[in-house]
Structures are given as C-alpha cells and as structure tokens.
Amino acid sequence: xxxxxxxxxALILVxxxxxxLNSVGARVVHPIVFNDPTAxxxxxxxxxxxxxxxxxxxxxxxxxxxxxxxxKTLCTTMATLPGVATxxxxxxxxxxxxxxxxxxxxxxxDAAMRSGGDKGDGMASSLQSCRESYASLVDSLxxxxxxxxxxxxxxxxxxxxxxxxxxxxxxxDIFDERPELQSPIPGAQRHISRLVSNCLDxxxxxxxxx
Numbered sequence: 001x002x003x004x005x006x007x008x009x010a011l012i013l014v015x016x017x018x019x020x021l022n023s024v025g026a027r028v029v030h031p032i033v034f035n036d037p038t039a040x041x042x043x044x045x046x047x048x049x050x051x052x053x054x055x056x057x058x059x060x061x062x063x064x065x066x067x068x069x070x071x072k073t074l075c076t077t078m079a080t081l082p083g084v085a086t087x088x089x090x091x092x093x094x095x096x097x098x099x100x101x102x103x104x105x106x107x108x109x110d111a112a113m114r115s116g117g118d119k120g121d122g123m124a125s126s127l128q129s130c131r132e133s134y135a136s137l138v139d140s141l142x143x144x145x146x147x148x149x150x151x152x153x154x155x156x157x158x159x160x161x162x163x164x165x166x167x168x169x170x171x172x173d174i175f176d177e178r179p180e181l182q183s184p185i186p187g188a189q190r191h192i193s194r195l196v197s198n199c200l201d202x203x204x205x206x207x208x209x210x
C-alpha cells in the first residue's frame with residue numbers, strides 16, 4: 001500500500017509538470033522573421049511639394065530664349081506661367097497679358113477724362129488720343145493672337161505686331177510733345193511698351209526657326 005501511494009504521487013507530479021510546460025509554451029511562442037538579404041528594398045514614395053514641375057528641356061529652352069529679349073525679366077516671368085512650354089505658347093501668353101494691360105490703361109484714361117473735364121489746356125484731347133491708341137493696341141494684339149493660334153504666317157504676325165508697336169508708344173509721344181502736361185499713367189505706358197517690344201522680339205525669333 002505504501003508503494004502504491006508513492007507511485008500515485010509520482011504520476012501526479014509528472015502530470016502537473018507537463019501542464020506547466022504546456023502553459024509556459026503557449027505564452028512564450030513568438031513568430032520568427034528572417035530577413036532576406038537578397039530582397040530589394042521598397043521604392044521610396046515620390047516626393048510631392050505642390051510646385052509646378054517643368055519639362056527640363058522645354059524650360060531651359062525658354063530661359064535661353066528670354067536672354068535674347070530686350071526685357072529679360074518680363075520674359076522669364078511669362079515663361080514660368082502655367083501652360084507655357086513652347087516659344088509659341090510664350091508669345092501667345094505675352095500677347096494676352098499685354099492686351100489685358102492695355103485695356104486697363106484705357107480704362108484709367110477714361111476715368112481721368114471723366115474726372116478732369118475740359119479745361120482748355122489740351123489735356124482732354126491728349127487723354128482722348130491716348131485712350132484711342134490703347135483701344136487700337138488691344139484690337140491689334142487680339143488680331144495678332146488670332147493669327148498665331150490659327151497658324152498664320154510669320155510675315156502676318158510681324159506686320160500686325162509692328163502696328164501694335166506703334167500704338168504702344170503713341171501715348172508717350174503725345175505727352176512728350178506737350179511737356180506742360182503730365183500723363184496720368186506713366187508707369188503703365190512704360191510697362192506696356194516693354195511688353196510689346198518683347199512680343200516683337202519673340203515673334204522675330206520664331207520667324208527664324210525652321
């Protein structure tokens with residue numbers, strides 16, 4: 001009987017040890033991950049900083065083109081605008097913006113005419129002449145742009161832009177002839193004449209391209 005009790009006690013200890021090992025094993029088992037040294041590293045996510053990306057070749061071409069203009073900074077500003085990637089698009093954008101500037105100048109002259117009245121000093125007639133010149137400039141620039149976009153000849157472009165060049169300096173000439181009068185838009189006059197000058201330069205360069 002004494003021996004039988006010892007056997008029973010031994011079996012109980014064995015069973016308890018087995019249960020304990022199973023319990024511990026269940027808690028400590030973790031997956032093992034092996035790194036494959038031959039696996040390719042994941043590609044980094046593409047950077048995106050929200051800035052407009054240029055086709056390098058096209059952008060460089062426009063920047064080099066602007067160095068041939070009389071007013072380089074004006075040209076490079078136009079060249080960085082959205083939708084400008086070729087010399088033709090640069091000219092089209094320049095024509096459009098110049099026409100807008102000329103129309104704004106005409107509006108300012110209208111306002112000056114309304115507020116100044118006719119004092120008999122020639123100011124009213126000078127403002128009227130200036131206003132008409134800028135209106136003609138707007139029409140000329142729009143016509144040039146239509147010719148460009150419809151695939152017109154380089155000769156037609158140059159003819160229309162030459163007329164635009166005359167209209168762009170008319171107002172300055174008017175006030176130069178009357179030094180006792182002061183133009184209400186001297187800054188706009190200079191800016192518009194420079195824009196038109198760049199349009200002429202650009203059209204001449206496009207004309208020379210094969």
